[in-house]
Amino acid sequence: MSDLEKPLRPKKARSWVDWAVQFRWIIVILVVLPCSFTFYSLDYLRSQWSASKSYKKRQKEHDANVAKVIKRLKERDPKKDGLVCTARKPWVAVGMRNVDYKRARHFEVDLSPFGQILDIDTKNMIARVEPLVNMGQISRATVPLGVSLAVVAELDDLTVGGLINGYGIEGSSHIYGLFSDTVVAYEIILADGRLVRATADNEHKELFYAIPWSQGTLGLLVAAEIKLIPVKEYMKVTYFPVRGSLRDLAQAYIDSFCPADGDQDSADKVPDFVEGMIYNRNEGVMMTGRYASREEAKQRGNKINEQGWWFKPWFYQHAQTALDKGEFVEYIPTREYYHRHTRCLYWEGKLILPFADQFWFRWLMGWAMPPKVSFLKATQGDAIRNYYHERHIIQDMLIPLHKVADALEFSDREFEVYPIWLCPHRLFRTPIKTMITPEQSFELYQRQGDTSYAQMYTDVGVYYTPEPVFRGEEYDGAAAVRKMEQWLIDNHGFQPQYAVTELNEHDFWRMFDATLYNACREKYRAVGTFMSVYYKCKKGRKTEQEVKQEEQKVHDNGYKDLERPLDA
């Protein structure tokens, strides 16, 4: 957009909150980083302790914990107690939502003991894990065995339960889909206290397809079986600089992983990993990765980048150097590649600790990074929290790949946020229609990236301070998000629910397909026990009236069923 076309916004006087955000680094260095480092060290010891136990012992502990959850559910009196959700504190979760339902009346079920890997079966290529296993823990256990989850979300703290009940994506999602698409079985405790195992072809197949995006409103997940893939020790990463209009950048991104001949299933033509970074409206770097053996990586002349060391430049800045030095190739150890965005929280770390990307800080203090999201949330207070909703953008637009140029132009117009993260994902046509579905008849158009069984989508990740805020102008982040949500609805797009939503209930269900979700809520008697997904996602503190209305959404025979003795 030319300067003449830019909307003229009035200047905004700086308030104390702007100063609080600017000088937040003091609290972060004095409080958040030491707490984070201590926590991560203890958490590492906890996962090593768990890893030292036999699978048999872990299974025994799992069974005992499942029995406790069932007992706890049985203790609930539906006439008196609130609706069920996990006991995870709102500030502990990684997402941006305020999790207001946990600040109103509710009935907590503690799933905190469910943090163990129950089995890594390299013969059948399945990992069976508990929901609080996080990405750092699972990659630490699998990669040395030459296997990995097919989709490893980048931030170490993200949990299996959160990624399944919400959404999870990574640079391999153009092959494997979203995190939940790699799950082969869910073990779930239902409203009536029954433990069921749902797979794509057993009697609980509807439940299997309804779990993703349901936010824990159909049952409590206590274990998941997830596909493993074979991996090699290194990722060979190629960085391609691109210059031009947003449309040119969008096309270069599509071309980086979608062969023009439509052969999307060819391992030779399609890379193992893809991501794109748009640094401003005219420059971007597209990255593709292919697994490589240690022998290949160590061959003379190859450059190895051990990106995981604390003193290394932040990944997004390292990638940006391709704009100056031109295309380059390097080998990154696989696990370090998976978690490449962890230390700088993508680029959000730059706002929180503006000098943490500097050479001196990285060498002196880089080992203490990143500040743990939970501790940032615990120390932010209402003012900074609201600042992030009003004068900052943390949103993802999941849209059909053929609309990526439109999305970049929309983002440039409404958000003016850079860098932008691009990450493709397949949206499979499933035997049962789920909450998110491909566009109708997409296959007839034979667009780049699409196959007969899946439409190629892309995540357009917009995280950072909008330019108008940097320029000291008025900016209404909530209004911009509202526009984005309408744009997504009009363009068959979806908004991940970890982000703050401005949608009303009617529009929420225009964005997501409610058919299967509602059928499963009925069939598995979730109504009256678990909150509805919209109630969980919607922004704002819950009033007593809203809480009551939500609790009363019990169908005619709902209480009768729930009063029946629960059989475990």
Ligand SMILES: NC(=O)C1=CN([C@@H]2O[C@H](COP(=O)(O)OP(=O)(O)OC[C@H]3O[C@@H](n4cnc5c(N)ncnc54)[C@H](OP(=O)(O)O)[C@@H]3O)[C@@H](O)[C@H]2O)C=CC1
């Ligand atoms: N690369 C990526 O893919 C990234 C993804 N994210 C987002 O972050 C979120 C994950 O954050 P995380 O802190 O791990 O998860 P959360 O604790 O935020 O959980 C997300 C939702 O899943 C529900 N849930 C979690 N575990 C269970 C369970 N065992 N049984 C039933 N419901 C459950 C929660 O319910 P309740 O409210 O009852 O606790 C909550 O509604 C994801 O949803 C994702 O969208 C963020 C960054 C990157």
Ligand SMILES: C=C(/C=C/[C@@H](C)[C@H]1CC[C@H]2C3=CC=C4C[C@@H](O)CC[C@]4(C)[C@H]3CC[C@]12C)C(C)C
């Ligand atoms: C969705 C993706 C990645 C998203 C991350 C960039 C954001 C996910 C959660 C975000 C954060 C949570 C809470 C915070 C506390 C605030 O006080 C400061 C900001 C933040 C740390 C914030 C920063 C961005 C996230 C980590 C994938 C799909 C790429």
